[in-house]
Amino acid sequence: MKITFTTAAKQRLSRYLTPNKRILLDFDDGVGPFSKVGGCSLDGAFRLIFVDQQRDLPDFDQHIPSNLGDVYIKGYSAVQLDEQMEVRFNKQYFTLPLVSTNRTITDNLAIIDVDSLDSGAIQQATHDC
Numbered sequence: 001m002k003i004t005f006t007t008a009a010k011q012r013l014s015r016y017l018t019p020n021k022r023i024l025l026d027f028d029d030g031v032g033p034f035s036k037v038g039g040c041s042l043d044g045a046f047r048l049i050f051v052d053q054q055r056d057l058p059d060f061d062q063h064i065p066s067n068l069g070d071v072y073i074k075g076y077s078a079v080q081l082d083e084q085m086e087v088r089f090n091k092q093y094f095t096l097p098l099v100s101t102n103r104t105i106t107d108n109l110a111i112i113d114v115d116s117l118d119s120g121a122i123q124q125a126t127h128d129c
Contacts, residue, residue: 001081001084002083003064003065003067003098004084004087005067005068005087008089009088010067010068013068016050020052021050021051022051022053023049023066023068023071024060024071024072025046025064025098027045027046027077027080046105047111048096048109048110048112049114050114060074061074081100082101084100085098085099085100
């Protein structure tokens, strides 16, 4: 399994890409410190979360290689993903779709930046839509 971020997506995400941050591809299903309640329909409920590298996140127990470094996921969510994926930036709609050769996995990945080790709740994070 692999994720490629296009040049435009890398530019869009550049302000979050610091050496002290880890990238999470979070399946918003109610599990983990960033997900209070999963939705009724979990299709396409993925988002990118940037979190302190030192934060202990046992729910994110697997990683996917990417051209931005490892992207961590909840291992069981891998069945929702495809072998070759790409994160694009649609400038017209200002969205970050996650796609594969077979389908659009999610139309727009929300971006969440969690500032520090002490800010575990999503309410204390910066949402960027």
